[in-house]
Amino acid sequence: MEESKALGFHTILDLYECNKLMLNDAQSLERIMLEAAELAQATIIKSHFHQFSPQGVSGSVIISESHFNIHTWPEFSYAAIDLFTCNSEMSSELAVKFIVEKLESKRHNINLLQRGMDYRAFKK
């Protein structure tokens, strides 16, 4: 019997105690997320970053069959990030380390979700 495996790898990243100024700088955040995607050896299709008023940034980097997203709350020094990849060999770990360092997060939680684990259960 073939072993069941995930189709997608979804890293959920909560970054606390970040650099507040950085969290409110859409251009810098876009550069960081694009560089993180390159570190993960991803093929970048498109990115879109949006600056909110009075503060906060939302951004998406769409990569081949995957995405990197960020939403920031500068007022709480917090960023919610998720990195979705379809390639287990993709170096999400490098991307995570890079983002944590660039946002100067002093405390963070990482949660790796394996997506689509049960796709074989009722295979037609």
Place this chain on the structure above:
Amino acid sequence: MEESKALGFHTILDLYECNKLMLNDAQSLERIMLEAAELAQATIIKSHFHQFSPQGVSGSVIISESHFNIHTWPEFSYAAIDLFTCNSEMSSELAVKFIVEKLESKRHNINLLQRGMDYRAFKK
């Protein structure tokens, strides 16, 4: 003492046994995800959907301070979806029900993650 609460609400949705043809139709998927965002009373900023060859679709709907994403594997009748919102009153449940019905999923898992729960722990 003020009760801690989440900053973001992240619904992780694994849809199995979907309609394969629907999962490979980027235009229909974009319409479904945009309508789901409207059902959740979201303010849509932008959407981007990409059709892969030979099959599969990735799509992002960027909504105010939030996102709706989908990645499909028609060959396995599977779709990985995540809906991120910053508004607890936002009707993600309606959006989830709508997407499940439109993709004709016969089996699905829903996981609600509360994001940024610990932002007050070291508030400066």
